[in-house]
Amino acid sequence: MRLIGAAERGMQMMVQRASERRVFGKLIAQQGSFLSDVAKCRVELEMARLLVLEAADQLDHLGNKKARGIIAMAKVAAPNMALQVLDMAIQVHGAAGVSSDIVLAHLWATARTLRIADGPDEVHLGTIAKLELQRAKL
Known part of the structure; x- marks a missing residue:
């Protein structure tokens, strides 16, 4: 949600x-x-927002185990989206975007750190894939 x-x-x-x-x-x-770029950023942001909302809803109603697939999706999508949007914002600001004068560089570094701290994308993608394969067997 912070992302x-x-x-x-x-x-x-x-x-x-x-x-x-x-x-x-x-x-x-x-x-x-x-x-074009700002429109794409808005689309990605809203898709990630809805994914996080769905993950929260499933956590509340189904519990951790049954919500793990959507949680894994949110853990992949939200950090990648945030890095993309923040990178674009930094680009629009030029050199000021990477300075400590404005918050963008800090937000980007925080998003990148969270992406690492929350586990590698490959682990989350593996969870998603395993659940998809299990669902296909049914």
């Missing part, structure tokens, strides 16, 4: 910066490539 919030903060900062900063004679927000 969803961090990515949302990155989106806000990215859009704000793109609405104020001019490059090549027009705002970053008017650049075609930016429009």
Whole structure:
């Protein structure tokens, strides 16, 4: 859930910066490539948000064991999404994005650390795959 919030903060900062900063004679927000990238970031963020919400709901209603597949999916999707969105926000901010003057570099480092601390993606992907194979046998 924290990663969803961090990515949302990155989106806000990215859009704000793109609405104020001019490059090549027009705002970053008017650049075609930016429009596509920000839309893709929003889609990824909302997909991860819904996955985390579903994981929380299954945890509440079914318990840890039965929710482990969706939890594993959220543990893969949310950190990857957050890193992608925060990277884009850093890119829009240029050198300031990697400085300590704004929070983006800290948010990115926290997201990357959480991705490691929560276990390797390969472990979570293995859990997801095993559950899919078990479901196919039924």
